[in-house]
Amino acid sequence: QSVLTQPPSVSAAPGQKVTISCSGSSSNIGKNYVSWYQQLPGTAPKLLIYDNNKRPSGIPDRFSGSKSGKSATLGITGLQTGDEADYYCETWDSTLNAVVFGGGTKLTVL
Amino acid sequence: QVQLQQSGPGLVKPSQTLSLTCAISGGSVYSNSATWNWIRQSPSRGLEWLGRTHYRSKWYNNFAVSVRSRITISPDTSKNQFSLQLNSVTPEDTAVYYCAAASGAYGDVAFDIWGQGTMVTVSS
Numbered sequence: 001q002s003v004l005t006q007p008p009s010v011s012a013a014p015g016q017k018v019t020i021s022c023s024g025s026s027s028n029i030g031k032n033y034v035s036w037y038q039q040l041p042g043t044a045p046k047l048l049i050y051d052n053n054k055r056p057s058g059i060p061d062r063f064s065g066s067k068s069g070k071s072a073t074l075g076i077t078g079l080q081t082g083d084e085a086d087y088y089c090e091t092w093d094s095t096l097n098a099v100v101f102g103g104g105t106k107l108t109v110l
Numbered sequence: 111q112v113q114l115q116q117s118g119p120g121l122v123k124p125s126q127t128l129s130l131t132c133a134i135s136g137g138s139v140y141s142n143s144a145t146w147n148w149i150r151q152s153p154s155r156g157l158e159w160l161g162r163t164h165y166r167s168k169w170y171n172n173f174a175v176s177v178r179s180r181i182t183i184s185p186d187t188s189k190n191q192f193s194l195q196l197n198s199v200t201p202e203d204t205a206v207y208y209c210a211a212a213s214g215a216y217g218d219v220a221f222d223i224w225g226q227g228t229m230v231t232v233s234s
Contacts, residue, residue: 002156035220044208044227045157050220088157092219098174099147099159099219 004102022089112137114225132209143214152205
């Protein structure tokens with residue numbers, strides 16, 4: 001059981017928008033920054049979003065992040081087949097004194 | 111820019127010690143902004159952070175509760191690398207192991223640099 005809860009899968013058509021939720025608690029998302037990662041098959045995760053809503057250089061603005069209370073959301077607009085991947089949220093847990101990940105969400109672009 | 115190169119065996123016998131090394135290029139293990147982490151991934155456990163070491167005038171470590179009694183993460187300053195040792199392994203420790211760094215450019219726990227991953231199987 002992951003500390004952060006994500007839906008196992010989401011799907012949408014090319015060109016559409018999708019959101020992926022990440023639910024936590026007051027000790028993790030509630031008080032710390034959230035990051036999001038994209039993992040393509042057979043590769044290491046790649047940082048997409050940090051500090052809740054910021055994009056590292058090179059990440060297109062089709063990817064966005066937000067946080068409200070104990071939950072965070074990743075948004076992807078203008079879906080492309082190349083966006084098919086697993087997406088993970090991550091943050092620090094101040095009670096566990098540890099990094100925690102969500103269980104991951106598989107995005108299918110139909 | 112910083113790159114990480116992992117090395118170590120892909121097969122470990124039950125009850126023995128899993129040992130992996132992560133060599134740092136383009137940066138220093140003494141960085142006052144980076145943290146050096148080990149993360150593993152398996153179908154049953156997903157992405158699981160194991161622990162980290164980092165230097166802020168002295169060395170600090172943090173470890174996941176699930177492995178705290180069995181894990182060591184050490185910097186090797188002479189070789190500019192850091193290592194993972196996980197003792198008393200069982201088949202449940204079978205996973206892809208990644209070293210990863212939060213360079214500090216994006217915060218303490220945003221992992222912007224990853225090693226290539228090492229598939230480690232625990233089996234006799």
